[in-house]
Amino acid sequence: xxxxxxxxxxxxxxxxxxxxxxxxxxxxxxxxxxxxxxxxxxxxxxxxxxxxxxxxxxxxxxxxxxxxxxxxxxxxxxxxxxxxxxxxxxxxxxxxxxxxxxxx
Amino acid sequence: xxxxxxxxxxxxxxxxxxxxxxxxxxxxxxxxxxxxxxxxxxxxxxxxxxxxxxxxxxxxxxxxxxxxxxxxxxxxxxxxxxxxxxxxxxxxxxxxxxxxxxxxxxxxxxxxxxxxxxxxxxxxxxxxxxxxxxxxxxxxxxxxxxxxxxxxxxxxxxxxxxxxxxxxxxxxxxxxxxxxxxxxxxxxxxxxxxxxxxxxxxxxxxxxxxxxxxxxxxxxxxxxxxxxxxxxxxxxxxxxxxxxxxxxxxxxxxxxxxxxxxxxxxxxxxxxxxxxxxxxxxxxxxxxxxxxxxxxxxxxxxxxxxxxxxxxxxxxxxxxxxxxxxxxxxxxxxxxxxxxxxxxxxxxxxxxxxxxxxxxxxxxxxxxxxxxxxxxxxxxxxxxxxxxxxxxxxxxxxxxxxxxxxxxxxxxxxxxxxxxxxxxxxxxxxxxxxxxxxxxxxxxxxxxxxxxxxxxxxxxxxxxxxxxxxxxxxxxxxxxxxxxxxxxxxxxxxxxxxxxxxxxxxxxxxxxxxxxxx
Numbered sequence: 245x246x247x248x249x250x251x252x253x254x255x256x257x258x259x260x261x262x263x264x265x266x267x268x269x270x271x272x273x274x275x276x277x278x279x280x281x282x283x284x285x286x287x288x289x290x291x292x293x294x295x296x297x298x299x300x301x302x303x304x305x306x307x308x309x310x311x312x313x314x315x316x317x318x319x320x321x322x323x324x325x326x327x328x329x330x331x332x333x334x335x336x337x338x339x340x341x342x343x344x345x346x347x348x
Numbered sequence: 349x350x351x352x353x354x355x356x357x358x359x360x361x362x363x364x365x366x367x368x369x370x371x372x373x374x375x376x377x378x379x380x381x382x383x384x385x386x387x388x389x390x391x392x393x394x395x396x397x398x399x400x401x402x403x404x405x406x407x408x409x410x411x412x413x414x415x416x417x418x419x420x421x422x423x424x425x426x427x428x429x430x431x432x433x434x435x436x437x438x439x440x441x442x443x444x445x446x447x448x449x450x451x452x453x454x455x456x457x458x459x460x461x462x463x464x465x466x467x468x469x470x471x472x473x474x475x476x477x478x479x480x481x482x483x484x485x486x487x488x489x490x491x492x493x494x495x496x497x498x499x500x501x502x503x504x505x506x507x508x509x510x511x512x513x514x515x516x517x518x519x520x521x522x523x524x525x526x527x528x529x530x531x532x533x534x535x536x537x538x539x540x541x542x543x544x545x546x547x548x549x550x551x552x553x554x555x556x557x558x559x560x561x562x563x564x565x566x567x568x569x570x571x572x573x574x575x576x577x578x579x580x581x582x583x584x585x586x587x588x589x590x591x592x593x594x595x596x597x598x599x600x601x602x603x604x605x606x607x608x609x610x611x612x613x614x615x616x617x618x619x620x621x622x623x624x625x626x627x628x629x630x631x632x633x634x635x636x637x638x639x640x641x642x643x644x645x646x647x648x649x650x651x652x653x654x655x656x657x658x659x660x661x662x663x664x665x666x667x668x669x670x671x672x673x674x675x676x677x678x679x680x681x682x683x684x685x686x687x688x689x690x691x692x693x694x695x696x697x698x699x700x701x702x703x704x705x706x707x708x709x710x711x712x713x714x715x716x717x718x719x720x721x722x723x724x725x726x727x728x729x730x731x732x733x734x735x736x737x738x739x740x741x742x743x744x745x746x747x748x749x750x751x752x753x754x755x756x757x758x759x760x761x762x763x764x765x766x767x768x769x770x771x772x773x774x775x776x777x778x779x780x781x782x783x784x785x786x787x788x789x790x791x792x793x794x795x796x797x798x799x800x801x802x803x804x805x806x807x808x809x810x811x812x813x814x815x816x817x818x819x820x821x822x823x824x825x826x827x828x829x830x831x832x833x834x835x836x837x838x839x840x841x842x843x844x845x846x847x848x849x850x851x852x853x854x855x856x857x858x859x860x861x862x863x864x865x866x
Contacts, residue, residue, distance in 0.1 A: 250571050283529045289849055294540035303543055305424060309487055316494040320525050327518040330508045345517045
């Protein structure tokens, strides 16, 4: 017996909440990047779950979206980590509170 | 082998191939001892793309929209591109500002290193922007969206040896990526109901459907695009990221990248969500006026001239969002009782909003390039130290004044017409207290904004030059030229708004063509 698609949608929503929580509360730059990754995964899971429309076959477009989006997510993660490295060079720390010279 | 590239792909192909070739051209330039070869090459690629977009625009305006399916696969699987007057309007705006910024950068950026990356990223930024407006399904839109965003992040952090660009770029990245993921999360709900991502097919599948899932999707899409469009409360990245970027990139970001957010919001809402079923117009109007008010108050507190202009960009996004909100609100409230009146007011309001997209792109681009000229000469962004610098730099100072007056909405200039259209649309139904109240707040904000634009102009142009400002000289020709051209565009479009208004009108009609038939 397989799980109904709605349970995957629920898990995706929970992951969305976890990602937003991570972005709002974490103080480490790398943890913020991980938060972005969790959000991306939530979006992917939601696409895959909602691409399954019984009784019809799986909609292949959902998988296309996820594969393409994974590649784009890698680009974003690379740029994000580039910023983290440069921030570490400037501040010698990964604490986001040290980056508060600009008013948020 | 001759590859026959369809006209709709030519601007995109030119920009992407140009971006790849830029580092090679740099090597050739070093070999030939022609240091500006790469800069001129980047500018000519943009000029070529602009020329191709112009022929596309002529096609789109003369007949039905030009559609194209990538690699021959029809939707729903294949990726689709389409040019209608709205896409053409936005793409022309984006590409022309890109060209002016590339010309400006030839001299402005000459002291920086890594210019091959700078020009390659500028080209991919413009390619992403043009791709976003040409895309006709959400997947294609998302790919170009991320192209645009990633180029934008790296360009904001281009001078990574300073602390400010790194901080601002990281903050921009986190917030903007959050926005695009939220947007696409919303799209996944639409996908579950429509089974496709193609705009035409989605509009057909979702026609007349009303479900709570779609409300959630609508909220997520509007909020997701709202982050890039810098709607309050998602605006906090903008006043950091725009001043931290090199001035040419500030002009691109403030002038056109935030407009891509507005475009995405309008395209997806007005195509997929019928205002008769979903009354998002009132929400957009409320957020638009909130954006105006908050940004106006914050702008007054700024001493940094680029930060002040960045807040003024948020103000102008407020006008544009309010204009779109008025259109959606009128369609949802009066669409059933008096459809003719509602559709004419909606077209009127959207014409104003889209015309303001163009006016603000030119005006704010002009202001940022002028502030770049000041930064180049006086090495400061502090308004107190820039007092009187306009006297030392007559061309830049005069252009800055024209830009400020245009954005303040002084009658003979272009900003006046677009604000007038939005305000007249808001006052077109005097019995509707909500719309009149929103418009009254908009007018108050416009007057308030005009006051501080004039205050900036008075400080820069009329005060006695400070010690630092008195050492400034007029900038070189390659920097002054784009600035003067943009000031001239402000005057010409303001004096003869007819052709731009009819273009914006065609764009507004094509945007509403899925809601108002015929």
